[in-house]
Amino acid sequence: MIEVVSAERCIACDKCVLACPTNVFDTGADGVPVIARQDDCQTCFMCEAYCPVDALFVAPTTHPAAPEGLDEAELAADGRLGSYRAHIGWGRGRTPGARLAVGPELPGAARMVAPSVREPEPAATTTPATPATPATTTSTTAPAQAGAARKAPTP
Ligand code: SF4
Numbered sequence: 001m002i003e004v005v006s007a008e009r010c011i012a013c014d015k016c017v018l019a020c021p022t023n024v025f026d027t028g029a030d031g032v033p034v035i036a037r038q039d040d041c042q043t044c045f046m047c048e049a050y051c052p053v054d055a056l057f058v059a060p061t062t063h064p065a066a067p068e069g070l071d072e073a074e075l076a077a078d079g080r081l082g083s084y085r086a087h088i089g090w091g092r093g094r095t096p097g098a099r100l101a102v103g104p105e106l107p108g109a110a111r112m113v114a115p116s117v118r119e120p121e122p123a124a125t126t127t128p129a130t131p132a133t134p135a136t137t138t139s140t141t142a143p144a145q146a147g148a149a150r151k152a153p154t155p
Pocket residue numbers: 001002019020021022023024025040041042043044045046047048058
């Protein structure tokens with residue numbers, strides 16, 4: 001559940017207000033979000049993930065951590081402010097968590113990796129079953145964009 005918005009760190013970007021799916025925040029007069037409807041928090045961590053300056057703390061509980069709230073200075077001192085964002089690797093200089101995730105090999109996962117980091121595919125050893133269909137157009141004008149690399153048919 002959302003516990004702390006650090007006014008000291010907040011740069012009033014409104015990202016947490018927009019990211020929250022249950023409209024927990026109101027924007028304060030100074031631009032710093034106010035936890036207006038804590039009971040509506042579903043502990044999804046999205047606000048903390050999107051905060052660019054690690055100004056939020058969502059506790060991993062579905063009820064308020066303490067009636068008087070948590071101590072911001074203590075959270076900041078032990079690195080818990082914004083720690084969810086840090087753990088998932090969002091933010092400049094961090095490694096996205098998806099690159100560190102472990103799990104079973106997914107079918108076709110290699111195709112989902114960007115070509116620049118993909119392992120080279122082995123050379124084909126068999127002839128394609130179906131030969132390429134010859135072009136039927138007689139136009140001698142080279143196509144403008146997608147087909148630009150294709151050779152114009154011989155007249
Ligand atoms: S944890 Fe999710 S539901 Fe709770 S305030 Fe943040 S964005 Fe909203």
